[in-house]
Amino acid sequence: MSTATTPPADAAAPVRHPDAPAPGELLGAHYEYCFGCGGGQPHGLHLEARAGEGVSLTAEFTVTAAHQGAPGLAHGGVLATALDETLGSLNWLLRVIAVTGRLETDFVRPVPVDTVLFLEAEVTAVAGRKIYSRATGRIGGPEGPVAVRAEALFIEVKVDHFIDNGRPEEIQAAMADPDQVRRARAFEVNP
Numbered sequence: 001m002s003t004a005t006t007p008p009a010d011a012a013a014p015v016r017h018p019d020a021p022a023p024g025e026l027l028g029a030h031y032e033y034c035f036g037c038g039g040g041q042p043h044g045l046h047l048e049a050r051a052g053e054g055v056s057l058t059a060e061f062t063v064t065a066a067h068q069g070a071p072g073l074a075h076g077g078v079l080a081t082a083l084d085e086t087l088g089s090l091n092w093l094l095r096v097i098a099v100t101g102r103l104e105t106d107f108v109r110p111v112p113v114d115t116v117l118f119l120e121a122e123v124t125a126v127a128g129r130k131i132y133s134r135a136t137g138r139i140g141g142p143e144g145p146v147a148v149r150a151e152a153l154f155i156e157v158k159v160d161h162f163i164d165n166g167r168p169e170e171i172q173a174a175m176a177d178p179d180q181v182r183r184a185r186a187f188e189v190n191p
């Protein structure tokens, strides 16, 4: 773990938002065309995350032939995507909009095609706009051997981050979708 993903001594413990989904509840996709979780991406990861206790969650991702790097094995970048998506989903529990600033990944075991990757993630600390978190991915079952691990630093942003930086076609389509607008509003911090 680098100093960038190590919480400072004065960091606070994370606080689960009172309106966060209940433990066990599926979070659902935050955006239909998200490569990590969206149903509208045929070769996407279709990762399904479920709220846990506190500021933690579990997620599952099935490696398909579309996710190969070496023959019959998951691409490391795809596994990093699964970790990134799982860690990003923790935002639902904090009800904070945040993007990945830094993602440090350990690849411990190769992950064959058709394997289910069982992920778990938690926020460890918050310091101002900085959200510190970690995740593991296991194979062979939720208690199986660790195949991948990550530590991350997410940075809180305003919704303008996406409006100002996203391609206009997708931004306009998302803003015309009442479900998407409702999801974004749920995260807006009260003045």
Ligand SMILES: CCCCCCCCCC(=O)SCCNC(=O)CCNC(=O)[C@H](O)C(C)(C)COP(=O)(O)OP(=O)(O)OC[C@H]1O[C@@H](n2cnc3c(N)ncnc32)[C@H](O)[C@@H]1OP(=O)(O)O
Binding pocket: 004, 030, 036, 084, 085, 086, 087, 088, 089, 090, 091, 092, 098, 099, 100, 101, 102, 129, 130, 153, 155, 157
């Ligand atoms: C419910 C929703 C579920 C969503 C799931 C999504 C899962 C996928 C998540 C993603 O993949 S998000 C996409 C990938 N990430 C990005 O595209 C982010 C690109 N980077 C940026 O837009 C900016 O660099 C960023 C918003 C992260 C920070 O820019 P800012 O101008 O807002 O802040 P600034 O640079 O002042 O940094 C704020 C603090 O964070 C620190 N920081 C920022 N980036 C860092 C970094 N990479 N490493 C270490 N520290 C970093 C920075 O040093 C500073 O520390 P101090 O306050 O102590 O001075």
